[in-house]
Amino acid sequence: MTRIHSLDEVLRPVLARIEPLEPVMVPLKAAIGWCLAETLASPISLPARSTASRAGLAVHALDLAGASPHAPVILMAPPHRVSAGDTMPPGCDAVIDPNTIAQLGPFWHATESVEPGHDTRLAGHDLPLGALIGEAGRCITAETVLAALRIGEEALPVRRPHVRIEADDCPETFWLRARLSALGFAISTDGDLPDVMIRWNNNAPARLALRPADTAWIEHRSGCIIVEVPSRIDCIIAAWCALLLPVFAALTGGTIQMIEFPLARKLTSPVGIAEIVLHRLQDGMADPLASGDFPLSAIARLQAFSLTPAQLEGFAAGTQVAVTPLDKPFL
Numbered sequence: 001m002t003r004i005h006s007l008d009e010v011l012r013p014v015l016a017r018i019e020p021l022e023p024v025m026v027p028l029k030a031a032i033g034w035c036l037a038e039t040l041a042s043p044i045s046l047p048a049r050s051t052a053s054r055a056g057l058a059v060h061a062l063d064l065a066g067a068s069p070h071a072p073v074i075l076m077a078p079p080h081r082v083s084a085g086d087t088m089p090p091g092c093d094a095v096i097d098p099n100t101i102a103q104l105g106p107f108w109h110a111t112e113s114v115e116p117g118h119d120t121r122l123a124g125h126d127l128p129l130g131a132l133i134g135e136a137g138r139c140i141t142a143e144t145v146l147a148a149l150r151i152g153e154e155a156l157p158v159r160r161p162h163v164r165i166e167a168d169d170c171p172e173t174f175w176l177r178a179r180l181s182a183l184g185f186a187i188s189t190d191g192d193l194p195d196v197m198i199r200w201n202n203n204a205p206a207r208l209a210l211r212p213a214d215t216a217w218i219e220h221r222s223g224c225i226i227v228e229v230p231s232r233i234d235c236i237i238a239a240w241c242a243l244l245l246p247v248f249a250a251l252t253g254g255t256i257q258m259i260e261f262p263l264a265r266k267l268t269s270p271v272g273i274a275e276i277v278l279h280r281l282q283d284g285m286a287d288p289l290a291s292g293d294f295p296l297s298a299i300a301r302l303q304a305f306s307l308t309p310a311q312l313e314g315f316a317a318g319t320q321v322a323v324t325p326l327d328k329p330f331l
Contacts, residue, residue: 002205006310007242007274010208014220018250021195023157026184028148031140034184035254035330037157040134040144044151045124050093052082054119057101058092061116067100072109075101079108088120095119127151137253139330159252162186166199172233179240182327183248193224195251196244201228209310211275211292213238218247234294238276241305245329254330258322259304261286267321268314275308279323286323302326 023037052058057079067073079101080089088095093116100112127133133147134140140156148156163185167173176198180187188194204215213235217228225247229239249256261279264287269275277291281303290298291308304323308314315321 002207004209004214005207006209010218011243011246014218014225015246015250017220018225018247020253021159021161021251023159025155026158026160027155028145028153031156031158031184032142032145033182033328034140034156034158034160035252036134036136036138036140036144037159037253039132039136040148040153040156042127042129042131042133042147042151044127045129046127046150047121047123047125050088050120050122050125052084052086052088052095052119053121054095055083056081056095056119057098058082058089059094059096059110059114060091061094061114061118064094064096064110064113067110067113069111072111073113075108075110077108078103093117093120093122137255137331139254139257139328158184160184160186161196161248161251162188162192162194163196163198164188164190164194166197167231170231172231172236175233176236176240183329185248193222196225196227196247198227198229198244200231202230204228204230209273210238210242211270211273212294213242213276214273216243218243233296233299237278237294237299237302237305241276241324242274242307245324249330252330256329257324257331259325260320260322262318263288263315263321264317266314266317267291267308267319269308269312271313272310274310277306277308278302279304279306281323281325286321 059079064073094114096114101108101110134144163180177187206214208214208216215230216239219226227243229235245256262285264285267288275291278289278294278298279286280289280301289301304325306321306323
Protein backbone atom coordinates (compact mmCIF):
# COMPACT_ATOMS: atom_id res chain seq x y z
CA MET A 1 0.00 0.00 0.00
CA THR A 2 1.36 3.40 -0.99
CA ARG A 3 2.10 5.72 1.92
CA ILE A 4 0.13 8.98 2.01
CA HIS A 5 2.42 11.98 2.57
CA SER A 6 1.35 15.30 4.04
CA LEU A 7 1.56 18.39 1.86
CA ASP A 8 4.16 19.99 4.13
CA GLU A 9 6.26 16.82 4.21
CA VAL A 10 6.53 16.78 0.41
CA LEU A 11 6.69 20.51 -0.34
CA ARG A 12 9.04 21.76 2.39
CA PRO A 13 12.21 19.91 1.27
CA VAL A 14 11.64 21.05 -2.32
CA LEU A 15 11.32 24.69 -1.31
CA ALA A 16 14.40 24.41 0.93
CA ARG A 17 16.55 23.62 -2.12
CA ILE A 18 15.31 26.48 -4.29
CA GLU A 19 17.47 29.55 -4.85
CA PRO A 20 15.92 32.64 -6.49
CA LEU A 21 16.74 32.84 -10.18
CA GLU A 22 19.20 35.39 -11.57
CA PRO A 23 17.38 38.58 -12.65
CA VAL A 24 16.94 39.39 -16.32
CA MET A 25 15.89 42.72 -17.82
CA VAL A 26 12.58 42.81 -19.67
CA PRO A 27 10.92 45.71 -21.52
CA LEU A 28 8.72 47.78 -19.23
CA LYS A 29 5.39 47.15 -20.90
CA ALA A 30 5.99 43.39 -20.97
CA ALA A 31 6.77 43.23 -17.24
CA ILE A 32 3.27 43.82 -15.85
CA GLY A 33 2.26 40.93 -13.60
CA TRP A 34 5.83 39.74 -12.98
CA CYS A 35 7.70 39.97 -9.68
CA LEU A 36 10.24 42.77 -9.46
CA ALA A 37 13.68 41.31 -8.75
CA GLU A 38 15.23 44.47 -7.28
CA THR A 39 13.81 47.42 -5.40
CA LEU A 40 13.27 50.42 -7.68
CA ALA A 41 13.70 53.95 -6.31
CA SER A 42 13.51 57.22 -8.19
CA PRO A 43 16.95 58.58 -9.15
CA ILE A 44 15.44 62.02 -9.83
CA SER A 45 12.81 64.39 -8.50
CA LEU A 46 9.59 64.83 -10.47
CA PRO A 47 8.89 67.47 -11.41
CA ALA A 48 12.48 68.71 -11.36
CA ARG A 49 11.14 72.25 -10.93
CA SER A 50 7.78 73.50 -9.73
CA THR A 51 5.11 73.66 -12.44
CA ALA A 52 1.71 75.29 -12.77
CA SER A 53 -1.21 72.89 -12.47
CA ARG A 54 -3.64 75.35 -14.08
CA ALA A 55 -3.61 78.47 -16.23
CA GLY A 56 -3.41 81.75 -14.33
CA LEU A 57 -0.94 84.21 -12.83
CA ALA A 58 2.21 83.01 -11.08
CA VAL A 59 2.96 84.85 -7.84
CA HIS A 60 4.97 84.63 -4.64
CA ALA A 61 2.32 83.74 -2.05
CA LEU A 62 3.82 85.82 0.75
CA ASP A 63 3.58 88.93 -1.43
CA LEU A 64 -0.22 88.58 -1.28
CA ALA A 65 -0.51 87.98 2.47
CA GLY A 66 -3.67 89.58 3.85
CA ALA A 67 -5.02 90.66 0.45
CA SER A 68 -8.81 91.05 0.21
CA PRO A 69 -11.32 93.09 -1.82
CA HIS A 70 -11.46 95.63 1.03
CA ALA A 71 -7.69 95.72 1.60
CA PRO A 72 -5.91 95.01 -1.69
CA VAL A 73 -2.18 94.44 -1.73
CA ILE A 74 -0.12 96.47 -4.17
CA LEU A 75 2.37 94.57 -6.35
CA MET A 76 5.28 96.49 -7.75
CA ALA A 77 5.79 94.19 -10.78
CA PRO A 78 3.28 92.50 -13.08
CA PRO A 79 2.55 88.81 -12.29
CA HIS A 80 3.70 86.19 -14.80
CA ARG A 81 1.00 84.55 -16.88
CA VAL A 82 1.38 80.73 -17.05
CA SER A 83 -0.43 77.77 -18.59
CA ALA A 84 -0.97 74.33 -17.06
CA GLY A 85 2.33 72.43 -17.12
CA ASP A 86 4.56 75.52 -17.45
CA THR A 87 7.63 75.77 -15.25
CA MET A 88 7.02 78.32 -12.51
CA PRO A 89 9.04 81.56 -12.87
CA PRO A 90 11.85 82.07 -10.32
CA GLY A 91 10.52 83.22 -6.95
CA CYS A 92 6.93 82.15 -7.68
CA ASP A 93 5.23 79.40 -5.68
CA ALA A 94 1.49 79.80 -6.39
CA VAL A 95 -0.96 80.35 -9.26
CA ILE A 96 -3.99 82.60 -8.85
CA ASP A 97 -7.07 83.50 -10.87
CA PRO A 98 -6.30 86.49 -13.16
CA ASN A 99 -9.58 88.10 -12.01
CA THR A 100 -8.11 88.64 -8.53
CA ILE A 101 -5.47 91.05 -9.80
CA ALA A 102 -6.18 94.34 -11.56
CA GLN A 103 -3.85 97.00 -12.93
CA LEU A 104 -4.41 100.49 -11.63
CA GLY A 105 -1.97 102.92 -13.17
CA PRO A 106 1.59 101.71 -12.79
CA PHE A 107 0.66 99.20 -10.05
CA TRP A 108 -1.22 95.92 -9.74
CA HIS A 109 -3.74 95.37 -6.95
CA ALA A 110 -4.26 91.82 -5.58
CA THR A 111 -7.60 91.21 -3.88
CA GLU A 112 -7.06 87.59 -2.78
CA SER A 113 -4.37 85.81 -0.80
CA VAL A 114 -3.21 82.24 -1.41
CA GLU A 115 -1.16 79.58 0.32
CA PRO A 116 2.29 78.61 -1.04
CA GLY A 117 1.85 75.78 -3.52
CA HIS A 118 -1.68 76.81 -4.53
CA ASP A 119 -2.50 75.34 -7.98
CA THR A 120 1.13 74.26 -8.49
CA ARG A 121 3.05 71.00 -8.41
CA LEU A 122 6.12 71.78 -6.37
CA ALA A 123 9.50 70.24 -7.23
CA GLY A 124 9.48 66.59 -6.13
CA HIS A 125 5.70 66.56 -5.62
CA ASP A 126 5.17 63.48 -7.81
CA LEU A 127 8.41 61.68 -6.99
CA PRO A 128 10.92 62.98 -4.46
CA LEU A 129 14.51 61.90 -5.03
CA GLY A 130 14.85 58.33 -3.74
CA ALA A 131 11.09 57.71 -3.55
CA LEU A 132 10.16 54.01 -3.55
CA ILE A 133 8.48 52.95 -6.81
CA GLY A 134 8.51 49.16 -6.45
CA GLU A 135 9.77 46.72 -3.83
CA ALA A 136 11.75 43.60 -4.66
CA GLY A 137 9.43 40.59 -4.70
CA ARG A 138 6.31 42.66 -5.33
CA CYS A 139 4.15 42.34 -8.42
CA ILE A 140 4.80 44.87 -11.19
CA THR A 141 1.59 46.78 -11.93
CA ALA A 142 0.58 49.22 -14.63
CA GLU A 143 1.15 51.94 -12.03
CA THR A 144 4.72 50.70 -11.42
CA VAL A 145 5.36 50.88 -15.15
CA LEU A 146 3.83 54.37 -15.35
CA ALA A 147 6.24 55.67 -12.70
CA ALA A 148 9.18 53.84 -14.31
CA LEU A 149 8.37 55.38 -17.68
CA ARG A 150 8.27 58.84 -16.12
CA ILE A 151 11.80 58.46 -14.72
CA GLY A 152 13.13 57.22 -18.07
CA GLU A 153 13.46 53.48 -17.40
CA GLU A 154 13.20 51.20 -20.42
CA ALA A 155 13.33 47.81 -18.71
CA LEU A 156 12.91 46.26 -15.27
CA PRO A 157 14.73 43.35 -13.60
CA VAL A 158 12.60 40.23 -13.10
CA ARG A 159 13.15 36.55 -12.38
CA ARG A 160 11.60 34.49 -15.13
CA PRO A 161 11.22 30.74 -14.54
CA HIS A 162 11.45 28.43 -17.53
CA VAL A 163 8.56 25.95 -17.40
CA ARG A 164 8.15 22.89 -19.59
CA ILE A 165 4.77 21.22 -20.02
CA GLU A 166 4.95 17.58 -21.05
CA ALA A 167 1.37 17.02 -22.13
CA ASP A 168 -0.75 16.86 -25.24
CA ASP A 169 -2.73 19.92 -26.29
CA CYS A 170 -6.12 19.89 -24.59
CA PRO A 171 -8.35 22.36 -22.68
CA GLU A 172 -6.46 21.55 -19.47
CA THR A 173 -3.11 22.37 -21.09
CA PHE A 174 -4.58 25.62 -22.42
CA TRP A 175 -5.63 26.64 -18.89
CA LEU A 176 -2.16 25.89 -17.54
CA ARG A 177 -0.42 27.79 -20.33
CA ALA A 178 -2.73 30.78 -19.84
CA ARG A 179 -1.93 30.94 -16.13
CA LEU A 180 1.80 30.64 -16.75
CA SER A 181 1.73 33.28 -19.49
CA ALA A 182 -0.12 35.71 -17.22
CA LEU A 183 2.84 35.50 -14.82
CA GLY A 184 5.30 36.12 -17.65
CA PHE A 185 7.02 32.73 -17.44
CA ALA A 186 8.87 31.16 -20.35
CA ILE A 187 6.97 28.07 -21.55
CA SER A 188 8.25 25.28 -23.75
CA THR A 189 7.64 21.65 -24.64
CA ASP A 190 11.29 20.75 -25.29
CA GLY A 191 14.80 22.19 -25.20
CA ASP A 192 17.14 22.82 -22.28
CA LEU A 193 16.45 21.58 -18.78
CA PRO A 194 13.72 23.83 -17.37
CA ASP A 195 13.40 25.20 -13.86
CA VAL A 196 10.02 23.48 -13.52
CA MET A 197 8.61 20.54 -15.44
CA ILE A 198 4.87 19.80 -15.34
CA ARG A 199 3.68 16.50 -16.72
CA TRP A 200 0.54 14.42 -16.71
CA ASN A 201 0.52 11.14 -14.76
CA ASN A 202 -2.84 9.36 -14.86
CA ASN A 203 -1.57 6.08 -13.39
CA ALA A 204 -0.22 7.15 -10.00
CA PRO A 205 -1.85 5.87 -6.79
CA ALA A 206 -3.07 8.16 -4.03
CA ARG A 207 0.09 9.44 -2.32
CA LEU A 208 -0.49 13.05 -1.24
CA ALA A 209 -2.86 14.25 1.48
CA LEU A 210 -4.28 16.97 -0.75
CA ARG A 211 -7.78 17.20 -2.16
CA PRO A 212 -8.58 16.99 -4.99
CA ALA A 213 -5.01 16.23 -6.11
CA ASP A 214 -4.20 13.17 -4.00
CA THR A 215 -2.27 11.53 -6.87
CA ALA A 216 -0.15 14.62 -7.60
CA TRP A 217 3.53 14.78 -6.65
CA ILE A 218 6.46 17.17 -6.50
CA GLU A 219 10.18 16.54 -6.22
CA HIS A 220 13.53 18.21 -6.90
CA ARG A 221 15.56 16.12 -9.31
CA SER A 222 18.83 17.00 -11.10
CA GLY A 223 18.31 20.72 -10.76
CA CYS A 224 14.71 20.61 -11.99
CA ILE A 225 11.48 20.71 -10.01
CA ILE A 226 9.12 18.07 -11.36
CA VAL A 227 5.40 18.24 -10.72
CA GLU A 228 3.22 15.30 -11.70
CA VAL A 229 -0.54 15.66 -11.82
CA PRO A 230 -3.41 13.80 -13.46
CA SER A 231 -4.89 15.50 -16.51
CA ARG A 232 -8.10 16.44 -14.67
CA ILE A 233 -8.68 20.15 -14.42
CA ASP A 234 -9.70 20.04 -10.74
CA CYS A 235 -6.43 18.25 -9.88
CA ILE A 236 -4.43 20.65 -12.02
CA ILE A 237 -5.99 23.66 -10.27
CA ALA A 238 -5.30 22.12 -6.85
CA ALA A 239 -1.68 21.41 -7.82
CA TRP A 240 -1.35 24.96 -9.15
CA CYS A 241 -2.58 26.43 -5.87
CA ALA A 242 -0.81 24.14 -3.38
CA LEU A 243 2.38 23.07 -5.19
CA LEU A 244 3.24 25.32 -8.11
CA LEU A 245 2.54 28.78 -6.69
CA PRO A 246 4.84 28.23 -3.66
CA VAL A 247 7.57 27.02 -6.05
CA PHE A 248 7.13 30.03 -8.34
CA ALA A 249 7.25 32.38 -5.34
CA ALA A 250 10.54 30.83 -4.23
CA LEU A 251 12.05 31.05 -7.73
CA THR A 252 11.00 34.65 -8.33
CA GLY A 253 11.43 36.01 -4.81
CA GLY A 254 7.73 36.83 -4.76
CA THR A 255 5.22 36.56 -1.93
CA ILE A 256 1.88 34.80 -2.30
CA GLN A 257 -0.94 37.24 -1.68
CA MET A 258 -3.35 36.26 1.08
CA ILE A 259 -6.33 38.47 1.86
CA GLU A 260 -8.73 37.79 4.71
CA PHE A 261 -12.46 37.63 4.00
CA PRO A 262 -15.32 36.37 6.17
CA LEU A 263 -16.86 33.14 4.94
CA ALA A 264 -20.32 33.50 3.46
CA ARG A 265 -21.19 29.91 4.39
CA LYS A 266 -19.96 27.11 6.65
CA LEU A 267 -17.02 25.14 5.26
CA THR A 268 -16.31 21.53 6.25
CA SER A 269 -13.16 19.55 5.50
CA PRO A 270 -11.89 16.06 6.38
CA VAL A 271 -9.24 15.98 9.12
CA GLY A 272 -5.82 14.80 7.97
CA ILE A 273 -6.12 16.12 4.42
CA ALA A 274 -5.25 19.60 3.17
CA GLU A 275 -8.04 20.83 0.94
CA ILE A 276 -8.18 23.48 -1.76
CA VAL A 277 -11.42 25.49 -1.72
CA LEU A 278 -12.58 27.63 -4.64
CA HIS A 279 -14.26 30.94 -3.84
CA ARG A 280 -16.24 33.68 -5.46
CA LEU A 281 -15.73 37.10 -3.84
CA GLN A 282 -18.84 39.21 -3.44
CA ASP A 283 -20.36 41.63 -0.94
CA GLY A 284 -17.09 41.67 1.00
CA MET A 285 -17.23 37.94 1.67
CA ALA A 286 -15.64 34.73 0.36
CA ASP A 287 -18.38 32.46 -0.93
CA PRO A 288 -17.17 28.82 -1.21
CA LEU A 289 -17.98 27.42 -4.65
CA ALA A 290 -16.50 23.95 -4.34
CA SER A 291 -14.07 21.80 -2.35
CA GLY A 292 -12.91 18.25 -2.78
CA ASP A 293 -14.33 17.98 -6.29
CA PHE A 294 -14.50 20.98 -8.62
CA PRO A 295 -17.28 20.92 -11.21
CA LEU A 296 -16.74 23.06 -14.28
CA SER A 297 -19.66 25.29 -13.24
CA ALA A 298 -17.68 26.28 -10.11
CA ILE A 299 -14.38 26.62 -11.97
CA ALA A 300 -15.98 29.02 -14.45
CA ARG A 301 -16.85 31.40 -11.58
CA LEU A 302 -13.58 30.93 -9.66
CA GLN A 303 -12.00 34.17 -8.40
CA ALA A 304 -9.87 33.05 -5.46
CA PHE A 305 -8.85 29.98 -3.49
CA SER A 306 -8.01 29.03 0.08
CA LEU A 307 -6.20 26.10 1.63
CA THR A 308 -7.83 24.37 4.59
CA PRO A 309 -5.00 22.87 6.71
CA ALA A 310 -5.04 19.12 7.33
CA GLN A 311 -5.54 19.54 11.08
CA LEU A 312 -8.81 21.49 10.77
CA GLU A 313 -12.34 20.24 10.14
CA GLY A 314 -13.33 23.46 8.43
CA PHE A 315 -14.63 26.88 9.42
CA ALA A 316 -17.92 28.30 10.64
CA ALA A 317 -19.78 30.89 8.58
CA GLY A 318 -18.36 34.35 9.21
CA THR A 319 -14.88 33.08 10.08
CA GLN A 320 -12.07 35.10 8.55
CA VAL A 321 -10.17 32.97 6.01
CA ALA A 322 -7.10 33.87 3.96
CA VAL A 323 -7.77 33.63 0.23
CA THR A 324 -5.47 34.15 -2.73
CA PRO A 325 -6.83 35.87 -5.89
CA LEU A 326 -6.28 33.58 -8.86
CA ASP A 327 -5.62 36.47 -11.27
CA LYS A 328 -3.12 38.16 -8.94
CA PRO A 329 -1.52 35.46 -6.79
CA PHE A 330 1.52 37.53 -5.78
CA LEU A 331 1.71 40.75 -3.80
